[in-house]
Amino acid sequence: MARILSILVGLFFTVALAWSFGLGFYTWATEPAAETAEHEFHRHPKEVHFASDGAFGKFDKQQLQRGFQVYKEVCSACHSLSHVAFRDLEQLGYSEGQVKAIAAGFQVPGTDQTTGEANSRPGMPTDYFPKPFANDIAARAANNNAVPPDLSLMTKARHDGPAYVYSLLTGYQAQPAELLKKFPDAKTPSGLHYNPYFANLNLAMAPPLTGEGQVEYGAGNPRPTVDQMAKDVSAFLIWTAEPKLEKRKQTGLAVCLFLLFATVLGYMSYRNIWAGKKH
Amino acid sequence: MSFPWANEYKPNHPFMQWMDEKLPIPRLVYNAVGAGYPVPRNLNYFWNFGFLALICLTIQIVTGIVMAMHYAANTAVAFDTIEQTVRDVNWGWAMRYAHANGASAFFVVIYIHIFRGLYYGSYKAPREMVWLLGVVIFLLMMATAFMGYVLPWGQMSFWGAKVITGLFGAIPFVGEPLQQWLLGGFAPDNAALNRFFSLHYLLPFVIVGVVVLHIWALHIPGSSNPTGVEVKSESDTVPFYPYFIAKDGWAVGAFALLFSIAVFYFPNALGHPDNYIPANPMSTPAHIVPEWYFWPFYAILRAFTQDFFIIPAKLMGVLAMFGAILVWFFLPWLDRSPVRSSNYRPAYKKFFWFGLIPTMAVLFYCGGAPAEEPYVMLSQLAALYYFAHFLIVLPVVSAIEKPLPLPYSITESVLGHDEGSHLRPAHGATEAVHPETAPGHTA
Numbered sequence: 001m002a003r004i005l006s007i008l009v010g011l012f013f014t015v016a017l018a019w020s021f022g023l024g025f026y027t028w029a030t031e032p033a034a035e036t037a038e039h040e041f042h043r044h045p046k047e048v049h050f051a052s053d054g055a056f057g058k059f060d061k062q063q064l065q066r067g068f069q070v071y072k073e074v075c076s077a078c079h080s081l082s083h084v085a086f087r088d089l090e091q092l093g094y095s096e097g098q099v100k101a102i103a104a105g106f107q108v109p110g111t112d113q114t115t116g117e118a119n120s121r122p123g124m125p126t127d128y129f130p131k132p133f134a135n136d137i138a139a140r141a142a143n144n145n146a147v148p149p150d151l152s153l154m155t156k157a158r159h160d161g162p163a164y165v166y167s168l169l170t171g172y173q174a175q176p177a178e179l180l181k182k183f184p185d186a187k188t189p190s191g192l193h194y195n196p197y198f199a200n201l202n203l204a205m206a207p208p209l210t211g212e213g214q215v216e217y218g219a220g221n222p223r224p225t226v227d228q229m230a231k232d233v234s235a236f237l238i239w240t241a242e243p244k245l246e247k248r249k250q251t252g253l254a255v256c257l258f259l260l261f262a263t264v265l266g267y268m269s270y271r272n273i274w275a276g277k278k279h
Numbered sequence: 280m281s282f283p284w285a286n287e288y289k290p291n292h293p294f295m296q297w298m299d300e301k302l303p304i305p306r307l308v309y310n311a312v313g314a315g316y317p318v319p320r321n322l323n324y325f326w327n328f329g330f331l332a333l334i335c336l337t338i339q340i341v342t343g344i345v346m347a348m349h350y351a352a353n354t355a356v357a358f359d360t361i362e363q364t365v366r367d368v369n370w371g372w373a374m375r376y377a378h379a380n381g382a383s384a385f386f387v388v389i390y391i392h393i394f395r396g397l398y399y400g401s402y403k404a405p406r407e408m409v410w411l412l413g414v415v416i417f418l419l420m421m422a423t424a425f426m427g428y429v430l431p432w433g434q435m436s437f438w439g440a441k442v443i444t445g446l447f448g449a450i451p452f453v454g455e456p457l458q459q460w461l462l463g464g465f466a467p468d469n470a471a472l473n474r475f476f477s478l479h480y481l482l483p484f485v486i487v488g489v490v491v492l493h494i495w496a497l498h499i500p501g502s503s504n505p506t507g508v509e510v511k512s513e514s515d516t517v518p519f520y521p522y523f524i525a526k527d528g529w530a531v532g533a534f535a536l537l538f539s540i541a542v543f544y545f546p547n548a549l550g551h552p553d554n555y556i557p558a559n560p561m562s563t564p565a566h567i568v569p570e571w572y573f574w575p576f577y578a579i580l581r582a583f584t585q586d587f588f589i590i591p592a593k594l595m596g597v598l599a600m601f602g603a604i605l606v607w608f609f610l611p612w613l614d615r616s617p618v619r620s621s622n623y624r625p626a627y628k629k630f631f632w633f634g635l636i637p638t639m640a641v642l643f644y645c646g647g648a649p650a651e652e653p654y655v656m657l658s659q660l661a662a663l664y665y666f667a668h669f670l671i672v673l674p675v676v677s678a679i680e681k682p683l684p685l686p687y688s689i690t691e692s693v694l695g696h697d698e699g700s701h702l703r704p705a706h707g708a709t710e711a712v713h714p715e716t717a718p719g720h721t722a
Contacts, residue, residue, distance in 0.1 A: 003674045006613050010670025013602065014663050016587040016595055021659035023585050028652045055544055083362045149556070153362075156547060157555035199565065241555075244365070244372040251373070252543025259539055263532030270525040277517060278693050279320045 037186035041179050043196040045163035046170075050235050055253070058246055059239055061093040066217055067236025068092060070229050072102075073215050074208050075151060078143060081129040083152035084240050091243060099125050106130055144191045146204035155234070155241040162234045164197065169230035171197040172207040282501065284513040286314045311498060317516035318523055319504035321689050325395040326502065327530040328388050334531055335385035336490065338538075340483050342378040343427075350430065352476035354469045357432035358557045376546040382424050383549045384538050386572035389417060397610075398631060400507055400619030405500040407611040412493040414607045416486055421573070421604075423482040426475040428570055429467070433554030438567045440467040440475075446580070446600075449593040466560065506692045507619030508685050512699060515689035566649045574646025575639060576600050578658040579665065581650055599662065606669045613669065616677035618685065626680040630672050638664045 051060035068089065071081065086103035090096065103123035108130045110121035123130070132148075133139035139147045155161030175194040180187060188194045192202040209226045217224045238245070288309040290296045299306055309315045349364040349371065351357060364371040393413070396402055402410035425443060429436045444467065447458040463470030501510060510516055517523075541548070549571055553564045569577050583596040590598075606613075621628045638661045645658035686692035688699065 002609075002612050003615075003678070006609065006670045006674050009602075010666050013599055013666035013670070016585075016590075016599075017582060017659050017663040017666070019587060020583055020585040020592070021656060021663065024652070024656055024659065028656065033652065083359070083366065088366075153555040157552050159552055161552065248372060248376075248543055248546070252539060255539045255543060256536060259532060259536040263529060263536055266525075266529030266532040270529045273521050273525040277320065277522070279322075279517075 037179055037183040038200050040182070041176070041196055041201060042199065043167075043171075045160045045167040045197060048163050048166045048231065048234070050162055050231075050238060052235070052238055052245055055249060057249060059092075060235065062221070063232050063235045064092045064239050065094070066215075066221060066224075066229075067232040067234070067239075069217070070209075070215050070233040071151070071236055074229075075233065076129070076132060078132055078139075078148040078205075079151045080131040080133075080148075081152050081240060082131065082150050083128070084243075085126065085128045086123055087125040088243060092239070096125075103127060144204045148205070151237055151240065153241045155237045157241075161241070162238050165237055166230050166234040167197040168195060168203075169207075169209055169233070170227055171195050281310060281315065281498070282317045282510065282513070282516065284516075285310070285317050286518055288313075288315055311494065312519055312524070314518040314520045316498065316501075316519040317510070317513070318502050318519050319510055319515060319689050320517045320522075321504050321506065321693050322502065322523070322526075323505050324530065325391065325399070326504075327527055328392040328395060330527040331388045331530060331534050332385065332392055333490065334534065335381060335388050336483070336486060338377065338381045339385060340487075342374050342381060343480075343483065345374045346378050347480060350476075352430065352473045354432055354472055354558070357430060357472060361431045373542070376542045379550060380538065380541050380546060382427065382570070383572065384534075384541070385420065386424070388534075389420065390572075393417065397635075398621050399503060399505060400614065400616070400621065401503045402610045403614065403619050404611065406497070406503060408496040409493060410611060411608060412489055412496055414604070416489050416493060417607075418604060419482055419486045419489065423479060423486065424570065424572065426479040426482075428554075429472065429475050430479060431554060432472060432558045434556040434558055434562075434564050435551045435554040435567070435569075437467055437558035437560065438564055439569050440471065442567055443569070444471070446593075446597045449591065449597045451594070503619065504689060505620060505622065506686055506689060507623065508687075508689055508692070511688045512690065512697075514697070568647055571643070571647060574644075575642035576603055576646070578642040578646035579603050579662045581646075581655065582659045582662040584655060584659075599666070603662075603665060606666075610669070610673075613674050614677045615674065616680060616682065618682040623683040623685055624680055625683060627673070627676050630668065630676060634664055634672065635668050637661075638668065 051058060051063065071079075086099055086106075089099050089102060094102065103125050106123040106127075106129070107120040108123045108127045110119055111117070112119045133142065136147050149157075155165060158164040172193060172195050175188050186201075188202045192204055193206055194201060195203045209229050212223065212225045214226075215224050215229055222228050242248075286309075288299070288303075288306040290299045290305065295305060298304070306315075346364065349360060349368050351360045361375065365375050366372075368374075396410060396413065425439070429440045444458055444462050447461060448454045450457060459465060461471075462468075463474060501516075504510075551568065551570075568574075577600075580596040580600040583592045583599060586592050587595050616624060616627065618624055621631055641657055641661035642665065645654045645661065648654040688697045690699075691697035
């Protein structure tokens with residue numbers, strides 16, 4: 001009885017699935033899915049390496065400072081960095097005084113101490129990076145109806161994040177003629193910009209890094225080419241997304257070595273205890 | 280209960296004697312995981328995963344309690360409090376990554392543990408209750424993991440919650456009010472987040488309770504073993520301490536090493552990048568996928584693309600998704616084969632390795648893939664076999680299969696001979712689940 005019941009229930013599900021499969025297969029065989037421009041022209045991020053890669057990776061602080069400079073002078077006009085405080089910048093190798101000076105260079109929301117009205121004041125190390133727009137509506141109004149995303153976690157919020165940021169910044173190009181020939185309706189709308197590394201190919205952000213020397217790196221640094229600036233700001237955003245990366249990898253090494261030792265000891269005592277006991 | 284030859288706890292120190300009279304916890308430990316618990320000597324490494332599961336549960340509770348100290352279940356700040364924990368709390372990053380990856384590790388261990396039970400027929404008499412409680416633990420784990428994933432209030436948290444709670448809406452008549460009642464609103468919002476946090480904190484302790492029952496039920500017949508032949512004599516067993524403590528001990532070391540490599544070097548490999556984007560009810564992610572450990576069941580849910588007579592496709596999917604786990608409750612009665620271990624079941628073994636295992640692999644893969652062809656068709660075929668395997672193949676094969684001869688005893692399977700083997704019954708194969716030979720009846 002239990003067996004008959006079970007076979008009946010089994011048939012209920014398998015027949016329903018076979019029905020779904022049959023109709024799905026028929027549709028798939030008779031109406032091939034339409035190809036899309038996104039599917040054909042979207043590209044995976046370029047290959048790019050950073051000092052922080054790998055099990056022993058460490059931040060290149062000089063590069064992070066350059067990346068911070070790019071963020072400050074270019075990206076911060078539209079993008080917030082809300083999870084990072086000025087005090088965190090000491091991790092990039094800035095002194096306490098330098099951090100104070102950097103913070104003071106930003107205006108943050110404050111309160112007038114005599115009237116209690118909202119105003120703005122120079123930032124302090126304990127403040128977080130201020131947002132460039134008062135709210136999302138203001139951000140949309142200023143950016144062709146797109147809200148520039150917060151950058152603090154950007155390199156963890158996209159597949160292959162650091163390479164994605166680098167590829168996107170260096171990937172702007174004219175829409176390929178081949179694409180327009182094949183998908184005439186997929187022309188990049190006015191106000192958007194073609195970039196094959198962006199999921200739907202057309203991006204509201206205009207190319208932010210426009211040419212060599214847009215940011216002036218101090219002496220002893222590489223030439224500020226678009227490629228170099230893109231790499232540097234990507235490295236900086238690896239740090240903003242994962243400030244504890246170095247500590248994590250260093251701790252990991254100690255933990256894993258200890259566990260390896262403990263496991264070997266454990267294995268040896270296991271062998272010792274079971275010696276002579278066939279199992 | 281235990282086997283008659285089990286070591287007895289004999290406290291020497293006066294304090295331990297006093298303790299043994301008043302509250303015999305040392306005796307309980309001795310009999311549960313000490314020298315007083317005889318265990319089949321032939322257990323292979325698949326039998327380490329129960330202990331590892333207990334380690335995982337402990338990791339989750341400890342790291343989870345610390346995370347909860349820094350978390351606020353409020354949609355306005357939930358995402359930020361997690362980031363603050365990671366950035367500004369001492370070792371907060373380690374707690375967070377250990378907790379997130381600990382969930383994955385727990386499921387890896389549990390899936391292997393379940394696989395062990397399926398292959399070696401651990402669910403059969405006299406261990407049905409152990410199995411049933413195990414399925415309850417698995418369901419509680421899924422609920423806990425699902426609600427835990429909602430707490431960071433990222434994009435996948437929100438949209439995952441929306442999709443999964445939306446499933447209740449498929450239930451006829453009561454679905455929609457039920458869904459609103461569960462969520463405390465029309466969509467996942469502060470009320471839902473807050474109650475998910477409350478339940479996410481509660482359920483692990485419910486799991487602890489069921490685990491106690493699971494281990495209790497296990498200690499009545501004792502552990503199963505790879506031959507599926509019940510323990511017959513003292514030479515079949517070794518005491519849990521020191522033998523299996525040593526074996527579990529080094530397995531825990533190996534597990535902790537692999538786990539640490541994931542936590543310290545690939546902490547985000549199993550997570551979805553979208554969950555580093557704060558929840559935004561106005562923006563739907565391109566592909567909504569749950570965490571990897573739900574993929575097989577998510578694939579089954581999405582496999583039903585057509586209405587089946589009067590049953591809408593969505594309801595079929597929901598029934599099948601829950602049915603896919605509920606069917607495990609009936610396994611002890613669907614599988615009538617007297618032989619436990621698939622090693623001695625030539626026909627079922629083929630269905631297991633060439634049917635169920637590839638099916639699970641396909642379901643895992645397709646559940647994480649976008650809902651496009653060919654993934655939908657593949658998951659339909661795999662889901663079809665999944666139900667056929669448990670509800671049709673298993674009962675039929677177990678009725679008609681001729682099993683291989685079983686060894687007389689565990690000792691014989693290990694040493695090649697057993698002095699008691701002249702007592703071998705004429706049909707060795709039918710002996711395995713014979714109730715009279717189960718130790719519960721001899722002691």
